[in-house]
Amino acid sequence: xxxxxxxxxxxxxxxxxxxxxxxxxxxxxxxxxxxxxxxxxxxxxxxxxxxxxxxxxxxxxxxxxxxxxxxxxxxxxxxxxxxx
Amino acid sequence: xxxxxxxxxxxxxxxxxxxxxxxxxxxxxxxxxxxxxxxxxxxxxxxxxxxxxxxxxxxxxxxxxxxxxxxxxxxxxxxxxxxxxxxxxxxxxxxxxxxxxxxxxxxxxxxxxxxxxxxxxxxxxxxxxxxxxxxxxxxxxxxxxxxxxxxxxxxxxxxxxxxxxxxxxxxxxxxxxxxxxxxxxxxxxxxxxxxxxxxxxxxxxxxxxxxxxxxxxxxxxxxxxxxxxxxxxxxxxxxxxxxxxxxxxxxxxxxxxxxxxxxxxxxxxxx
Numbered sequence: 001x002x003x004x005x006x007x008x009x010x011x012x013x014x015x016x017x018x019x020x021x022x023x024x025x026x027x028x029x030x031x032x033x034x035x036x037x038x039x040x041x042x043x044x045x046x047x048x049x050x051x052x053x054x055x056x057x058x059x060x061x062x063x064x065x066x067x068x069x070x071x072x073x074x075x076x077x078x079x080x081x082x083x084x
Numbered sequence: 085x086x087x088x089x090x091x092x093x094x095x096x097x098x099x100x101x102x103x104x105x106x107x108x109x110x111x112x113x114x115x116x117x118x119x120x121x122x123x124x125x126x127x128x129x130x131x132x133x134x135x136x137x138x139x140x141x142x143x144x145x146x147x148x149x150x151x152x153x154x155x156x157x158x159x160x161x162x163x164x165x166x167x168x169x170x171x172x173x174x175x176x177x178x179x180x181x182x183x184x185x186x187x188x189x190x191x192x193x194x195x196x197x198x199x200x201x202x203x204x205x206x207x208x209x210x211x212x213x214x215x216x217x218x219x220x221x222x223x224x225x226x227x228x229x230x231x232x233x234x235x236x237x238x239x240x241x242x243x244x245x246x247x248x249x250x251x252x253x254x255x256x257x258x259x260x261x262x263x264x265x266x267x268x269x270x271x272x273x274x275x276x277x278x279x280x281x282x283x284x285x286x287x288x289x290x291x292x293x294x295x296x297x298x299x300x301x302x303x304x305x306x307x308x309x310x311x312x313x314x315x316x317x318x319x320x321x322x323x324x325x326x327x328x329x330x331x332x333x334x335x336x337x338x339x340x341x342x343x344x345x346x347x348x349x350x351x352x353x354x355x
Contacts, residue, residue, distance in 0.1 A: 008145065008146075011141050011145060014165075015141070017166070058231065058272070059270075059276070059312065060231065062272055063271060063272030068166070073276075077277070080274060
């Protein structure tokens with residue numbers, strides 16, 4: 001669990017309505033506020049769920065984050081299992 | 085006064101967020117059990133409720149991880165999740181009772197964290213919602229770290245429960261205790277959807293018998309094998325510690341695949 005800042009970004013979007021609104025309104029600027037590695041930044045901007053999981057994001061951060069993005073459970077499971 | 089109401093239940097978000105996904109037979113069986121618990125809680129006329137529960141990255145994060153946290157707030161808000169189909173509201177807190185539980189713990193070999201500012205997610209709001217607990221019944225949430233290794237051991241949680249139970253017995257108020265979480269499930273992880281019914285049934289039998297040795301003997305590996313969410317059963321084990329071996333009764337159990345959770349409800353002989 002070394003992806004501390006990346007996980008903090010997901011947590012902020014999940015739990016804070018104002019930050020969630022800003023994330024969806026201006027994603028690039030929002031993400032720029034977090035000191036992410038280039039790999040993490042591209043995974044979050046591309047909404048690459050399989051990559052986010054592989055990077056070590058906890059399932060109970062990632063699944064709520066994807067529910068907020070209207071991702072279905074089968075699509076989520078295919079993504080984290082690398083079946084997509 | 086002894087504890088006047090005690091129950092344990094699963095809190096999967098699907099119960100309220102996507103109830104229609106579950107087969108009608110399972111939903112009806114669990115719904116009847118929730119209604120019975122709500123009625124029994126109402127009849128118990130509790131002055132305050134202690135909620136042994138877990139949370140999911142709402143209050144606690146990797147900047148500071150503790151084993152236990154006792155709520156001492158005058159009020160809580162929740163749920164945090166926008167998709168839960170439970171209206172966000174305020175829930176009164178029994179701040180003084182929380183403080184007395186912390187003091188009793190420190191006098192008896194436990195130093196839990198404590199907080200005057202906590203929010204509730206489905207781990208707390210689903211039980212309160214389904215048991216009909218309103219703002220007129222103040223609560224004390226006690227959170228267990230179930231998310232990050234190392235989690236507190238089953239034995240340690242049972243013993244922490246003993247300390248909580250003794251503290252509650254010294255109260256003049258009528259107090260109910262609810263354990264929330266489990267049973268087998270692996271939410272959001274690779275085995276999402278797995279349910280180990282034989283693990284769940286054996287665990288509930290041990291809870292029914294007040295089998296201290298059996299409950300204290302669960303290892304972290306046992307829980308991990310039943311899915312990451314099975315660590316939430318540490319709160320159930322603490323409840324049985326608080327009840328000091330009281331007999332329990334399984335009200336319902338269903339392996340609900342669309343909710344990705346082994347769903348169990350129990351009530352215990354108290355008072």
